[in-house]
Amino acid sequence: MADEVILLDFWPSPFGVRARIALREKGVEFEYREENLRDKSPLLLQMNPVHKKIPVLIHNGKPVCESMNVVQYIDEVWSDKKNPLLPSDSYQRAQARFWVDFIDTKVYEPADKIWSTKGEVQEKAKKEYIEALKILESELGNKPYFGGDNFGFIDIAMTGYYMWFEASEKCGNFSIEPECPTLMASAKRCLQRDSVVNSVPDPEKIVEFAFKIRKIYCV
Amino acid sequence: MADEVILLDFWPSPFGVRARIALREKGVEFEYREENLRDKSPLLLQMNPVHKKIPVLIHNGKPVCESMNVVQYIDEVWSDKKNPLLPSDSYQRAQARFWVDFIDTKVYEPADKIWSTKGEVQEKAKKEYIEALKILESELGNKPYFGGDNFGFIDIAMTGYYMWFEASEKCGNFSIEPECPTLMASAKRCLQRDSVVNSVPDPEKIVEFAFKIRKIYCV
Numbered sequence: 001m002a003d004e005v006i007l008l009d010f011w012p013s014p015f016g017v018r019a020r021i022a023l024r025e026k027g028v029e030f031e032y033r034e035e036n037l038r039d040k041s042p043l044l045l046q047m048n049p050v051h052k053k054i055p056v057l058i059h060n061g062k063p064v065c066e067s068m069n070v071v072q073y074i075d076e077v078w079s080d081k082k083n084p085l086l087p088s089d090s091y092q093r094a095q096a097r098f099w100v101d102f103i104d105t106k107v108y109e110p111a112d113k114i115w116s117t118k119g120e121v122q123e124k125a126k127k128e129y130i131e132a133l134k135i136l137e138s139e140l141g142n143k144p145y146f147g148g149d150n151f152g153f154i155d156i157a158m159t160g161y162y163m164w165f166e167a168s169e170k171c172g173n174f175s176i177e178p179e180c181p182t183l184m185a186s187a188k189r190c191l192q193r194d195s196v197v198n199s200v201p202d203p204e205k206i207v208e209f210a211f212k213i214r215k216i217y218c219v
Numbered sequence: 220m221a222d223e224v225i226l227l228d229f230w231p232s233p234f235g236v237r238a239r240i241a242l243r244e245k246g247v248e249f250e251y252r253e254e255n256l257r258d259k260s261p262l263l264l265q266m267n268p269v270h271k272k273i274p275v276l277i278h279n280g281k282p283v284c285e286s287m288n289v290v291q292y293i294d295e296v297w298s299d300k301k302n303p304l305l306p307s308d309s310y311q312r313a314q315a316r317f318w319v320d321f322i323d324t325k326v327y328e329p330a331d332k333i334w335s336t337k338g339e340v341q342e343k344a345k346k347e348y349i350e351a352l353k354i355l356e357s358e359l360g361n362k363p364y365f366g367g368d369n370f371g372f373i374d375i376a377m378t379g380y381y382m383w384f385e386a387s388e389k390c391g392n393f394s395i396e397p398e399c400p401t402l403m404a405s406a407k408r409c410l411q412r413d414s415v416v417n418s419v420p421d422p423e424k425i426v427e428f429a430f431k432i433r434k435i436y437c438v
Contacts (some may be wrong), residue, residue, distance in 0.1 A: 062310060073310070091278075094289075
């Protein structure tokens, strides 16, 4: 029996896109279901009763929640398929998890404030965002990807932010590339991959969306 | 050559204790090094330059940081030893990671405020803490441990909070057991395990420590 794979998602989500990319890296067929986050579907509420958030991967009727947990699950379940996402070595795997945790705290928090605040709070967020990106740039070093020669777990976590770079820059009126040229080069490389091209929305649409929600938060 | 395993830790830490317990569950010999968090050792700053936090597991000279990442690393590296901590099934593993993430956000945040705040902020934190514990109690169901018949990944994550239950109750002037009797029964079961008894400090010392730092935060 073929696997039934459904993804509950929301198109501009930097978290949802991680699940989309992981599924496409693995060549897993899936049904994409767009959620209206202002009127969540009964299925979403049933499948993620604790957080009521996307993405939710429903694999043969069973839900997996939290984006990087979904990515790790995909990597484990479809391990016989192409493109391993996590390294096989335990130490390297621990390092990958460490950096993803860093991204989900130290990148997430300022990134979120850049589009949702203004004035001093936004200035502080921009500074913290660049600081976090510089730490990541230093970890990236001369490698094409965080995963070395291969696009991997950390790259997937970051691609959600890469696809928001333009919107973040426009909302915050600043430039990332002069501060983090090597990271930006890796971001461009990631954004050109087939799995990513097929998963991320048009950057202009994200910019438009960001300014729309910014209006609501920054009245 | 025998493994060299060093743990940089701080005795009342609910995070540090997770690493201690995991090592003892696996029967791994290790050298415990107490850190003075007001005057961190050069080794801690060198081994965890990003967060500068304990616990850090140093395995043959290489650091692993972030408590549950350390526990997962220990489970993977000493997989030939007794007591697997994460389930072998990918779906169950994803569920375990989901709940640990829940603990590290929804339990951590109010728990931290109970000892460090007073008045309305503390009252709100107590309410949120009990709500989070009730969700966990519902997930626990009738099982002796979150890991089913075996003490596992989620149980280790929670034991850091179990050892602080008495201090939380005394700082917040409330009782957990009437609200969450099944969770409390599992907590007592966890606290009686050899690996835990040998890893957690005397509860009275934690109460004393909690009131000491409470004085600094709640002037």
